[in-house]
Amino acid sequence: MDKFLAWIERVGNKLPHPFWLFVYLAGMILIASLIFGLLGASVTHPVTQETIVAQNLLSQTGIQRFVLEMVDTFAYFPALGLVLVMLMGVSLAVHSGLMETMLGRMTRVPEFLILPVIVVAGIMGNLASDAGIVVVPPLAAVAFKKAGKNPLAGVVLAYAACTAGFTATLIPRGTDVLLAGFTNAALDDPNLHVGASANLYFMIASVFMLAVVMSWVGKRFTLPACGEVKNPVIDKEEAFDSRAQKKGLVWSGIAALLYTILALMTVLPENGILRYDINRIQTVVLDENSAHAATDRVKGRTESSTENGRRILAVVYKDQRIVLDSADESQWVDDAGARIYLPKSEDQPDLSRAVKVELLPSVLRGPFFRGMVAILFFFFAIPGAIFGICVGRIRNLADIPAMMVKSVKGISGLVVLVLVISHFIAFFQWSNLDRIVAISGANLLNQMKFQGPLLMASTVVIVMMLNLFLGSSSAKWAMLAPILVPMFLYLESPITPAVTQLVYRLGDSTTNGISPLYPYFPLALGWVREYRKDAGIGTLIRLLLPYALFTGIAWIVLLLLWYFIGIPVGPAEAIR
Numbered sequence: 380m381d382k383f384l385a386w387i388e389r390v391g392n393k394l395p396h397p398f399w400l401f402v403y404l405a406g407m408i409l410i411a412s413l414i415f416g417l418l419g420a421s422v423t424h425p426v427t428q429e430t431i432v433a434q435n436l437l438s439q440t441g442i443q444r445f446v447l448e449m450v451d452t453f454a455y456f457p458a459l460g461l462v463l464v465m466l467m468g469v470s471l472a473v474h475s476g477l478m479e480t481m482l483g484r485m486t487r488v489p490e491f492l493i494l495p496v497i498v499v500a501g502i503m504g505n506l507a508s509d510a511g512i513v514v515v516p517p518l519a520a521v522a523f524k525k526a527g528k529n530p531l532a533g534v535v536l537a538y539a540a541c542t543a544g545f546t547a548t549l550i551p552r553g554t555d556v557l558l559a560g561f562t563n564a565a566l567d568d569p570n571l572h573v574g575a576s577a578n579l580y581f582m583i584a585s586v587f588m589l590a591v592v593m594s595w596v597g598k599r600f601t602l603p604a605c606g607e608v609k610n611p612v613i614d615k616e617e618a619f620d621s622r623a624q625k626k627g628l629v630w631s632g633i634a635a636l637l638y639t640i641l642a643l644m645t646v647l648p649e650n651g652i653l654r655y656d657i658n659r660i661q662t663v664v665l666d667e668n669s670a671h672a673a674t675d676r677v678k679g680r681t682e683s684s685t686e687n688g689r690r691i692l693a694v695v696y697k698d699q700r701i702v703l704d705s706a707d708e709s710q711w712v713d714d715a716g717a718r719i720y721l722p723k724s725e726d727q728p729d730l731s732r733a734v735k736v737e738l739l740p741s742v743l744r745g746p747f748f749r750g751m752v753a754i755l756f757f758f759f760a761i762p763g764a765i766f767g768i769c770v771g772r773i774r775n776l777a778d779i780p781a782m783m784v785k786s787v788k789g790i791s792g793l794v795v796l797v798l799v800i801s802h803f804i805a806f807f808q809w810s811n812l813d814r815i816v817a818i819s820g821a822n823l824l825n826q827m828k829f830q831g832p833l834l835m836a837s838t839v840v841i842v843m844m845l846n847l848f849l850g851s852s853s854a855k856w857a858m859l860a861p862i863l864v865p866m867f868l869y870l871e872s873p874i875t876p877a878v879t880q881l882v883y884r885l886g887d888s889t890t891n892g893i894s895p896l897y898p899y900f901p902l903a904l905g906w907v908r909e910y911r912k913d914a915g916i917g918t919l920i921r922l923l924l925p926y927a928l929f930t931g932i933a934w935i936v937l938l939l940l941w942y943f944i945g946i947p948v949g950p951a952e953a954i955r
Contacts, residue, residue: 384600384921391917397904398799400916401895405803412436412810422818424858431818434810444809449802456801458509458898459794461752463787465513468756468763470786471779475767477631478521480624493526494536494594501540502547502586505554510752512541512899514759516906529605531910536597538903539926540589542892545852546884546934547585551575556743558856560712562880565860572683572713575743577877577949578884581941585934592933593926600925605910627769631762638761642754646747649678653747659740661710663703669734674720677728681715681738694719694738699730706738715739789909796901804896813848817855820845821862831872832942835882836935838863842886843931847894852887859883877952885938889931892923 394400416435424431435441453459472478488496497519504511516537523533545554555575562573645653679696692706694717701719716739721728747754767773767782807813820841829837845855863883867874874882891897895916907914907922941954948954 380925381600384604384924387924388917388921391920392913392915394916397796397901397916401796401799401803404895405799405806408803408806408810408812409436411812412441412806415812415815416810420815422815422822424814424818431811431814433812433815436806436810441809445802448805452805453798453801456797456898458902459797459801461509462513462790462793462899462902464752464756465510466786466790467783468758468760469514469517470783471763471767472759473517473521473763474782474785475763475772476624476770477627477763477766478518479525480628480766490526493522493528494597495590497522497533497536498540498544498590498593498597499586501537502544502589503549504541505544505548506550506552506751509899510755512538513902514755515541516903520906520910528602529607529910531907532597532601532605534903534906534910535601535605535922536593538899538906539596539892539923539930540593542897542899543593543888543926543930544586544589545891546578546582546881546888547589548579548582549586551579551743552748554852556741557853558880558884561853561856561860562864562876563713565864566876571876573877573880573952574714574950575741577952578881579949580946581881581938581948584937584941588933588937589930592929596925596929601922604922623770627766630769631766634765635758635762638758642747642758646742646745651747653745653750654742655745656740656749659710661707661738663706663736663738664734665701665736666732666734669722672734673723674734675723675728677719677721679717679719679730679736681711681713681717683711683713694730694736696728696730699728701730701733701736703736703738710738712741715741790902790905792908793901793905796904800895800901807848807896814858816848817845817858818862821859830870831874832939834867834870835874835878835938835942838882839886839889839931839935839938842883843890843927846887846890848896852884855887856880856883875952875954878948878954881948882938885934886931889934890927893920893927 395403412433413435415433416438418433420433421430423429436445469478497515500519501511501515504515516534519533519537520530521533524530548555555578559573559575559577562577563571566572645651648654677696679694682693682695682700684691684693690708691702692704692708692711693700693702696719718737718739719728719730720734720736721730722732722734742748764773764779767778773779773782823841827834827837842855842859860880860883864876864879867879867882868876892900892903894900900919903923904914904916904919907919911918941948945954
């Protein structure tokens with residue numbers, strides 16, 4: 380295995396500079412679009428039945444699109460803004476010394492726990508969506524440095540945990556809601572429904588499984604490959620008065636606590652200003668004459684059923700039920716919250732007299748979770764600035780933007796690299812080759828006629844390979860769900876939609892980190908080069924490949940054990 384990884388590194392590092400590599404890859408996509416466009420290559424979209432035809436990007440239309448959209452393609456690259464904003468916030472916590480001081484306490488933790496703690500931190504960092512990928516690896520580097528280990532190993536371990544950990548969690552996240560929506564859209568039977576917690580039991584077990592497997596991979600492969608730290612450079616900024624340090628920790632801790640309470644108050648109360656997206660609240664007026672009268676409000680839940688082949692949408696409160704004939708079915712979500720407005724004089728709520736109903740969107744897809752980058756920016760920036768003031772690293776207001784500039788300077792190479800990577804990915808999408816590859820892969824799986832465990836394992840492997848070509852998890856599932864969900868459901872031994880979704884997610888998470896199409900791949904390459912100047916793409920893949928291989932194997936084994944034992948994958952979701 381070590382010889383194979385060394386060969387991967389040698390071959391990978393013989394590739395051109397990443398900038399030119401992606402220029403060449405973009406050129407190959409252009410040529411492929413020309414060939415497949417002239418051949419008329421196409422597939423049928425499983426949902427819309429639309430014929431997706433390969434587009435020739437070297438045509439007049441394609442060239443015009445490139446010229447007109449070049450700036451926007453670069454500026455709106457998904458990871459660019461997030462990385463810049465998060466690093467400016469985190470830089471205050473890092474360069475003020477706050478993170479170094481706090482993470483230095485990890486040296487007091489038994490050594491065998493350091494790696495599992497980093498893995499779990501990376502996994503749970505995904506509660507902040509992609510922001511976790513930007514924040515956790517640099518902090519892991521500081522933690523490893525404080526523990527006397529190579530910080531490069533900390534970066535690699537944390538990045539692998541963040542990218543593979545999207546299918547492991549202790550509580551549901553926004554991603555779970557989003558993917559469940561695509562799963563439900565692929566169902567023909569309205570009596571079937573997949574909730575956000577449909578895979579929760581399996582994902583909780585996955586947190587502990589990944590902590591063990593990734594820690595082992597880190598000790599067996601990453602730490603030896605990174606080597607010991609020789610003559611570590613001591614940052615002169617680390618030395619400050621211990622009394623000032625304690626004072627800084629106290630006041631920054633108080634600031635972090637107060638900020639956390641304030642942030643939670645925007646989402647936990649029913650009327651929290653960041654709880655629901657007000658633009659997605661659907662209002663159904665039931666009594667026009669009383670629409671402006673004084674009302675009382677009760678909280679109900681949505682549900683749907685089928686009667687005589689027609690889907691019935693309703694809101695339930697205790698043992699009462701009211702049918703909403705005018706609700707927009709395309710935006711309907713079962714088991715979601717609903718505000719029911721009743722005449723103010725009602726002693727006992729009577730839903731038959733309801734004035735209007737507000738159908739509430741998911742909290743996990745609301746402004747609080749979707750705006751997590753902004754919330755985390757201030758979570759790191761405010762305590763970091765306070766700590767810096769207490770220990771004397773911030774002496775005037777000009778020192779704060781100066782600290783932010785340090786981190787932005789460090790990723791200037793990434794910004795240049797994004798120019799070509801963003802266009803490589805855009806060319807792949809504009810040509811429709813990404814969708815053609817994804818749908819063709821799903822069709823191939825359908826033709827294999829596998830059953831049960833063999834089908835689940837082969838699906839994980841195929842999705843792992845597709846993930847190298849199409850990075851977006853939601854975009855892939857939007858295309859694959861209409862193929863895989865019915866296919867699994869109508870087998871001789873049916874596999875439920877919740878399990879089908881889980882199988883997809885295992886394959887989707889495993890190879891995130893090693894895919895050059897993953898938006899944060901160039902960021903990881905920049906981190907690696909920070910600690911190993913001669914590192915190339917081969918070095919990064921060599922360090923990450925063991926995580927992809929062994930987490931993939933471990934997840935398939937766990938899935939098959941789960942299947943044969945018959946443990947539910949989530950609340951009321953049997954695996955067979």
